[in-house]
Amino acid sequence: MIASLSSLVTSFWAALHLRTLLLAAVTFLFLVNMLRSRHPKNYPPGPWRLPFMGNFFQIDFEQRHLVLQQFVKKYGNVFSLELGRSSVVVVSGLPLIKKMFTHLDQNFVNRFLSPVRERITGNNGLIGSNGQTWKEQRRFALMTLRNFGLGKKSLEQRMQEEAYHLVEAIGEEGGQPLDPHLKINNAVSNIICSVTFGERFEYEDCQFQELLKLLDEAMHLQGSVAGQLYNAFPRIMKYLPGPHQKIFRNWEELKLFISHIIKKHQKDWNPDEPRDFIDAFLMEMQKHSGRKTSSFNEENLICSTLDLFLAGTETTSTTLRWALLYMTVYPEIQENVQAEIDRVVGHKRQVSLSDRDSMPYTNAVIHEVQRMGNIIPLNVPREVTVDTKLDGFHLPKGTVIMTNLTALHRDPKEWATPEVFNPEHFLENGQFKKRESFLPFSMGKRACLGEQLARSELFIFFSALMQRFTFKPPINEKLSLKFRMGLTLSPVKHRICAVPRL
Ligand code: HEM
């Protein structure tokens, strides 16, 4: 009896062709996938998507902010994409972006945590946290940045000192071709380091240079195909070897570096004399100790410090590198900047922030560098906090939102020469003119926390370099304005000559 039953089963299986089975399985999975990713009524339109993969392979990761143009043309200012397990909506156009970040700010205030970021910080720190933790950490960071010099003399002096060191270091090359990347990175990083750790690092400090390299590498990998693949398919990628694993190794090392500095602070901490961000945070931890719901704990200390370090280094440094590159490509503009500095500041004294109002041309050039450099082309993604209506479309809670800053910065209706570097965009009758379609720091409650600091740094460093050097391409070389895609758009590796001015 049992024997005949088992033979029946065997013949049943034999009768089913293996291919039929496979086909059934695949169809089943397709259906499950379709049901899972069915969108509500009035969801923004978007291109046809593959099951599981979504639109992943329709996007060229080396220029992902550009290649989707066809979709904008076809679907308009609000369209959707499916990237792995995330539903993404891309919003373009000043009126909509302004509406999102003013009237509807609360609905878009949350940060989207990519799986990479999720694994690195969880809901800790400044950039990737949400809810109460974000509110507490952001308020505290803003206040502390202010207390340790933002808007005060001391931080400006630190910037001037650092600019002096940078000029010295670059001057040592005697006008020979150099890649200024690491020196600029180090100088810029020293400003945020002095606020957070209370110290600056020498440009020869190998350990610090190594860390900056780890950071640069991690950022680059996070924006690369490997990083995006991890974000799209984290559960599979987690177990596969590849460059994405390096992202996590680098972050572990960066965290270790910060923990080490925190330990040192704890040893010689004097609550009566907070020296920097870490000291102030330790104080806050003591105040809130025993309260479980407080976000002032060691994990947030590490992550917030790391976030300030990360956000305060790469962005400003990349912008400065674009600035020097644009000056070599537009020597007449460089001459105009130098003439203004010579007239307003002269050769002897250091540039200070109070000179900015008397230097509209230089100020306009820096803005134009930020417009053209466009280093964060799709802003930092947000997440919809509650079901929201935007421009007649329904955006369910949890939808990932990208705002297309590139579209603003290159809008032919807004800029006289959208694709050409032209400081006149920010000038009117020789005076500096603000522009609404210029949002490199984004806007609203979640906008860049370091805007003021960044703008001060850009002005002091750029002016100090222009005061001392003329930047030129190496002989017989043509410098390229091509970008490298990472978490920011940065210039491709290049060398440049800093010829001392007399
Ligand atoms: C040229 C330099 C910089 C640019 C272009 C820039 C741009 C941005 C952008 C576009 C965002 C996302 C805002 C949003 O979601 O709407 C952001 C966030 C942020 N930036 Fe900057 N940034 C720069 C420099 C700095 C500096 C120097 C600091 C250091 C204090 C900093 C700290 C932050 C932090 C902590 C956030 C996260 C804020 C939050 O999520 O609440 N940034 N930045």
Ligand SMILES: *[C@@H]1O[C@H](CO)[C@@H](O)[C@H](O)[C@H]1NC(C)=O
């Ligand atoms: C953003 O805008 C630019 C300029 O209009 C366009 O080329 C690009 O395709 C847009 N990107 C996305 C993702 O919408």
